[in-house]
Amino acid sequence: MAERREQEKPLAPATPAIVFVEKLTPFPAAEFISRRRKRCLKCCGCSAALLLIIAVTTLALMLTVFHVKDPAIKLNSVNIHGFDKLSNNTNALAGFNLTLVAGISIKNPNAASFKFDEATAGVHYGGALVGEARAPAGEAGPRRKRRMDVVVDIMVDRLVGVSRFESDYAAGILPLSAFARVKGVVKITEVIKRSFVVKINCSFSVDFRSQVIRDRSCMRDLSL
Template sequence: MAESEQVRPLAPAANRYLRDGHDEDTISSGRATPVPIKRLRRRRFIVKCCGCMTALILLLAVTIIVLAFTVFKVKDPEITLNGFNITKIELINNNTVPKPGTNISLTADVSLKNPNVVSFRYTNTTTTLYYHGTVVGEVRGPPGRAKARRTVRMDVDVDLITDNLMSSSNFTAEVVSGILTLNSYSRVPGKVKILKIYKKHVVVKMNCTVSANITARAIQDLNCKKKVQL
């Protein structure tokens, strides 16, 4: 009877631990406190979640950086002086000399182009006219907004102070020639807001040299230089 009984070998210790719900890593380390499989699975799940979150954050950061340097990159707004129109002038001495004590009224046609994919909001614009270094006129325009990739046209009315013109030593010679040379300076401060988070302040400046024909009451020559300060 004893000979007929088959001897069944004992299972390895590692298999017994695994059957009981323990970690094989704990067995190999020789520790006596094995870790349950459920806890191990939980740890692996947490590691996977953390990895996914990290990858998502990195992808989002790369996307924002790429957009910031491509689509949402702040481009310089462009200001253009299309021309001046003399709307009012009183002349004496055979219509060659402006009448003292009166003003010469000009209307400047100014364009503001916004090449950005977001709107450009600007505050009060300032335009100043100089005659050989002397201020002869200044005007402030109202605030406004240039829509994305749109151009805004503005008519700026300027009154020239005749007495300041006539006080210059160059005035008589230019009146005889029929051409008055003026310099204008325009300043348009504003800001561009991207995704309602990032704001970029922009100041558009423009200096122009204007040659005005007195008798024809028109602009004969116009030369402008622009500068954008970010």
């Protein structure tokens, strides 16, 4: 009977489970976003400043070092030798030539050399070509001026073949015109380079008696 009562005795309640609830720290969203935004602004600012520096430097180089300027040609002097032997006697002039020496200069304003091919020159009288010559190829250094003498043989038989020669000889004044043509290239880099053809046309008069060049006038031309 006693055993039966013990069996009917209610069981002790189970020990309640202890649940630990961890207190989560709130996520610092605002602070994180603020820091990230500052980093992005700094990165964008540095990139923009770098791009600006590159753009300004490139522009400065394009306007200075990389800017290709036009070369110029100039006639500095003209001298003609042999006028003391010139006469209106056609028979005495057979095989006789005058020598014209033209001093020209090529100015190169660029930061790279202006390399030019063989130059051509000629002399006209009364619309007829009475002499021509070629000058050797060369180079005008960076921001330098290259001087050269072009020697042209004027064929007197062509001079006397012009209808106005006798009247000009009697007046003692021979009007001539001369030209020079130079073709070359300015090469800054393999990509930045330009070709030029510089030309000059001059007119002048030669005094037979004093052998002085008078009324010299020149016009320069440039083509790409």
